Amino acid sequence: xxxxxxxxxxxxxxxxxxxxxxxxxxxxxxxxxxxxxxxxxxxxxxxxxxxxxxxxxxxxxxxxxxxxxxxxxxxxxxxxxxxxxxxxxxxxxxxxxxxxxxxxxxxxxxxxxxxxxxxxxxxxxxxxxxxxxxxxxxxxxxxxxxxxxxxxxxxxxxxxxxxxxxxxxxxxxxxxxxxxxxxxxxxxxxxxxxx
Amino acid sequence: xxxxxxxxxxxxxxxxxxxxxxxxxxxxxxxxxxxxxxxxxxxxxxxxxxxxxxxxxxxxxxxxxxxxxxxxxxxxxxxxxxxxxxxxxxxxxxxxxxxxxxxxxxxxxxxxxxxxxxxxxxxxxxxxxxxxxxxxxxxxxxxxxxxxxxxxxxxxxxxxxxxxxxxxxxxxxxxxxxxxxxxxxxxxxxxxxxxxxxxxxxxxxxxxxxxxxxxxxxxxxxxxxxxxxxxxxxxxxxxxxxxxxxxxxxxxxxxxxxxxxxxxxxxxxxxxxxxxxxxxxxxxxxxxxxxxxxxxxxxxxxxxxxxxxxxxxxxxxxxxxxxxxxxxxxxxxxxxxxxxxxxxxxxxxxxxxxxxxxxxxxxxxxxxxxxx
Numbered sequence: 001x002x003x004x005x006x007x008x009x010x011x012x013x014x015x016x017x018x019x020x021x022x023x024x025x026x027x028x029x030x031x032x033x034x035x036x037x038x039x040x041x042x043x044x045x046x047x048x049x050x051x052x053x054x055x056x057x058x059x060x061x062x063x064x065x066x067x068x069x070x071x072x073x074x075x076x077x078x079x080x081x082x083x084x085x086x087x088x089x090x091x092x093x094x095x096x097x098x099x100x101x102x103x104x105x106x107x108x109x110x111x112x113x114x115x116x117x118x119x120x121x122x123x124x125x126x127x128x129x130x131x132x133x134x135x136x137x138x139x140x141x142x143x144x145x146x147x148x149x150x151x152x153x154x155x156x157x158x159x160x161x162x163x164x165x166x167x168x169x170x171x172x173x174x175x176x177x178x179x180x181x182x183x184x185x186x187x188x189x190x191x192x193x194x195x
Numbered sequence: 196x197x198x199x200x201x202x203x204x205x206x207x208x209x210x211x212x213x214x215x216x217x218x219x220x221x222x223x224x225x226x227x228x229x230x231x232x233x234x235x236x237x238x239x240x241x242x243x244x245x246x247x248x249x250x251x252x253x254x255x256x257x258x259x260x261x262x263x264x265x266x267x268x269x270x271x272x273x274x275x276x277x278x279x280x281x282x283x284x285x286x287x288x289x290x291x292x293x294x295x296x297x298x299x300x301x302x303x304x305x306x307x308x309x310x311x312x313x314x315x316x317x318x319x320x321x322x323x324x325x326x327x328x329x330x331x332x333x334x335x336x337x338x339x340x341x342x343x344x345x346x347x348x349x350x351x352x353x354x355x356x357x358x359x360x361x362x363x364x365x366x367x368x369x370x371x372x373x374x375x376x377x378x379x380x381x382x383x384x385x386x387x388x389x390x391x392x393x394x395x396x397x398x399x400x401x402x403x404x405x406x407x408x409x410x411x412x413x414x415x416x417x418x419x420x421x422x423x424x425x426x427x428x429x430x431x432x433x434x435x436x437x438x439x440x441x442x443x444x445x446x447x448x449x450x451x452x453x454x455x456x457x458x459x460x461x462x463x464x465x466x467x468x469x470x471x472x473x474x475x476x477x478x479x480x481x482x483x484x485x486x487x488x489x490x491x492x493x494x495x496x497x498x499x500x501x502x503x504x505x506x507x508x509x510x511x512x513x514x515x516x517x518x519x520x521x522x523x524x525x526x527x528x529x530x531x532x533x534x535x536x537x538x539x540x541x542x543x544x545x546x547x548x549x550x551x552x553x554x555x556x557x558x559x560x561x562x563x564x565x566x567x
Binding site for chain 2: 052053054177178180181182183184185186187188189190191192
């Protein structure tokens with residue numbers, strides 16, 4: 001049993017049940033969603049996924065007709081005493097003022113470190129959606145600063161090593177040509193064909 | 196016969212001399228800029244010369260409205276590099292753009308009056324908002340589309356006299372265009388120029404620059420450049436695929452696929468502005484839909500598919516353009532596939548012309564039948 005203290009009271013999450021698989025035990029957080037006031041659920045500041053407006057409309061229609069089938073996945077932030085979204089930013093947005101304007105929302109609370117949390121967000125997003133390149137580069141840099149190797153980054157984020165390398169090059173393309181020398185100039189000259 | 200001869204100078208020295216020559220010969224100079232890398236280098240070289248001589252030159256940008264935000268930022272940067280030497284000629288006027296992304300909206304009128312609420316961005320205070328020429332005697336180059344990009348350029352140029360227009364054309368990047376413009380000298384014995392009306396002349400001072408020369412100059416001079424180039428590089432995409440201009444042109448489909456990732460806000464605005472954009476985004480890289488390299492399953496032949504596309508074409512007047520054009524073509528599968536591509540891309544302007552010749556596969560077959 002885990003206990004999370006917030007300004008809207010204490011929320012309890014039972015231990016996640018597990019199942020046996022050929023990769024060992026797998027936890028089932030999906031079995032333990034909780035309902036919390038929506039103001040306790042906040043966006044992370046590193047999610048580089050962006051959904052265009054027309055797709056938001058689709059998401060809204062899907063929720064209205066099928067119901068809310070996936071809880072928003074979060075981790076608890078002790079300092080801010082709230083739940084930070086790992087997956088489901090747009091589902092959470094749909095519950096917000098502009099669209100459904102709901103008071104409460106079902107969430108799942110994971111327990112992870114900061115680096116794991118970032119990686120989790122990207123893993124969740126890779127399967128669908130797209131990432132803005134610049135934010136992705138920021139994310140890779142943040143992970144490098146936390147001491148992860150290129151290899152660790154590439155396995156955790158599900159990227160090719162080459163992509164990690166490219167994203168690490170924050171200098172830009174002009175830098176690549178700095179050691180070149182200028183080409184020789186040429187002109188168009190009228191010449192005698194018989195020479 | 197004209198021959199290419201190397202001289203003992205770097206392209207940079209040569210370009211500086213060419214620009215100095217234009218300043219000696221012409222009182223009025225206008226540099227055409229697009230926000231791309233080549234015109235960035237050209238504008239910088241010209242502005243430095245203007246600054247050295249204490250003169251003012253025009254920077255001309257024809258704003259197509261539906262462009263990358265990064266392009267706008269780049270143009271803004273160039274226009275404000277040497278304010279005391281710059282005459283801003285940033286045109287934000289109504290004209291028609293081909294819209295390859297939609298069949299029901301075959302062209303888009305950029306900066307259309309009354310649609311200001313859905314414009315990609317508001318007009319700028321420092322831009323020119325109305326044509327400076329007489330609308331009655333305006334030149335129209337293509338009757339089907341009306342006032343288009345090239346017609347605006349033409350009408351603008353006609354408002355000027357004895358003016359040098361500097362263009363960032365490079366021979367290695369556009370060999371065909373280079374051959375066409377360099378055939379005859381446009382001014383005195385200068386082969387890197389073309390003559391226009393009213394004593395105006397276009398000059399191409401960067402004609403011999405290579406790709407790496409452009410980037411080296413940008414690096415050496417610590418110039419800003421459009422972010423799109425870095426995005427593309429980080430994505431591992433070919434740098435030659437990048438166009439900084441209109442996002443809804445036949446040739447920019449690939450860019451549309453990447454747009455939500457590069458500039459999500461631009462993409463959102465584009466969705467609101469133009470019908471058909473999400474088709475371009477979803478299918479830009481799918482061969483069947485818009486590149487038309489695979490015949491859809493339910494059609495027996497390209498001719499069959501073409502007839503179907505023609506029959507179901509939503510716009511009657513545009514349909515006639517296609518019918519008239521196709522009547523002049525050969526009737527074979529090779530040609531029919533290209534006709535399908537024109538129909539799917541809504542290319543009634545013939546920007547991607549059909550290569551009208553006998554089917555090469557059939558020809559090869561015939562050849563071998565004769566040989567054997």
